[in-house]
Amino acid sequence: MTMHAIRLHAFGPAENLRYEELPALKPGPGQARIAVTVAGVHRIDTALRAGGRRMALPLPELPTIPGREVAGIVDALGENVDSSWLGRRVVAHLGQGGGGYADQAVAYATSLHAIPDALDDAAAVAMIGTGRTTMRILDGARLVPGDVALVTGATGGIGSLLVQAAIHAGAAVVGGAWGPTKVAEVAKLGATVAVDYSDPAWPDAVRRALGGREVSVAFDGIGGAVGRQALELLGAGGRLILFGAIGDEPTKLSASDLFARSLTVTSAIGPALAKMPPAALRALEERALAAAAEGKLVPRVHPPFPLEHAAEAHRAIESRATMGKTVLAAR
Numbered sequence: 001m002t003m004h005a006i007r008l009h010a011f012g013p014a015e016n017l018r019y020e021e022l023p024a025l026k027p028g029p030g031q032a033r034i035a036v037t038v039a040g041v042h043r044i045d046t047a048l049r050a051g052g053r054r055m056a057l058p059l060p061e062l063p064t065i066p067g068r069e070v071a072g073i074v075d076a077l078g079e080n081v082d083s084s085w086l087g088r089r090v091v092a093h094l095g096q097g098g099g100g101y102a103d104q105a106v107a108y109a110t111s112l113h114a115i116p117d118a119l120d121d122a123a124a125v126a127m128i129g130t131g132r133t134t135m136r137i138l139d140g141a142r143l144v145p146g147d148v149a150l151v152t153g154a155t156g157g158i159g160s161l162l163v164q165a166a167i168h169a170g171a172a173v174v175g176g177a178w179g180p181t182k183v184a185e186v187a188k189l190g191a192t193v194a195v196d197y198s199d200p201a202w203p204d205a206v207r208r209a210l211g212g213r214e215v216s217v218a219f220d221g222i223g224g225a226v227g228r229q230a231l232e233l234l235g236a237g238g239r240l241i242l243f244g245a246i247g248d249e250p251t252k253l254s255a256s257d258l259f260a261r262s263l264t265v266t267s268a269i270g271p272a273l274a275k276m277p278p279a280a281l282r283a284l285e286e287r288a289l290a291a292a293a294e295g296k297l298v299p300r301v302h303p304p305f306p307l308e309h310a311a312e313a314h315r316a317i318e319s320r321a322t323m324g325k326t327v328l329a330a331r
Contacts, residue, residue, distance in 0.1 A: 005102035006310040009063045011051030014314040025104045027078035032085050032109050038121040039100040040069030040129050041326040046314045060098060067100025069093055069129040071121035081109045089115045091124035101310055103330040113285060116293035123292055126299035126325035130157040131288030137268040138165055141217055141241050145170030148213055150230055153221040155182045157325035158243060160300040162219050163189045168296060174206055178320055185323060203229045220251055227251030240265045300324030
């Protein structure tokens with residue numbers, strides 16, 4: 001019996017991702033094998049593939065199978081695993097070891113979640129990783145009715161969830177995206193104001209649209225010049241929540257920025273998230289899946305790429321051609 005997987009033998013361009021046939025996986029003690037239907041792809045994967053460190057994650061040993069989020073059917077069990085898992089539709093985060101870009105994956109039974117009937121496999125994959133990160137970001141934001149929330153990257157997997165969550169919290173939402181097509185999608189999400197930050201003057205458009213109101217919380221997943229502009233839109237006492245940076249260029253700020261307007265800055269991901277106890281991470285995953293199952297948060301998923309086209313998925317992410325969570329269809 002064999003399996004198919006995407007392997008990386010050398011750091012570099014997306015073309016280095018190879019679709020290969022490998023021996024089938026065997027679950028060890030405490031593990032379950034998943035016949036993978038959907039695997040998640042993340043921007044961090046593209047940075048690691050290229051050989052760049054991202055969010056303090058170490059480079060993997062080569063060859064490696066990238067990917068950390070999978071959904072599918074449990075088709076084999078190792079020793080000491082409850083037999084009730086066999087045949088169940090599950091989703092799991094595989095941790096930093098990877099192994100997700102494949103039609104088989106092995107996960108510890110303690111990391112499995114039964115997928116709620118209300119969710120398809122792609123939505124479950126979006127919530128097990130991107131969703132749990134969103135929960136962590138929202139915990140740091142402490143949104144309240146009357147907030148004015150600015151969300152950069154508002155059509156991304158995390159950004160689109162943040163827009164929805166801010167609306168549910170009673171905040172007015174300014175959603176930023178790159179290019180008119182994505183801006184139109186931000187408006188469809190229900191943002192009060194949708195702006196195009198490919199225009200360097202976009203902060204002026206935000207100020208005009210808000211009519212004197214100030215941004216009280218800014219979610220910065222872009223970094224660089226856009227992140228700096230988001231920071232400068234914050235009013236006195238505002239909160240800046242950092243959760244990413246395109247091109248590894250974080251938002252530049254100083255203690256003077258914070259003192260001048262009594263701002264607070266929180267880094268919601270990176271080492272602090274990676275070092276959370278397993279029980280705390282699982283609690284975030286459970287909250288994310290429950291929010292999606294109840295319809296409180298609807299994950300946006302880009303049309304799936306076939307597993308063998310993983311390189312195309314990476315190129316699409318790098319060129320900003322995707323909207324929502326990027327996934328691979330393994331079956």
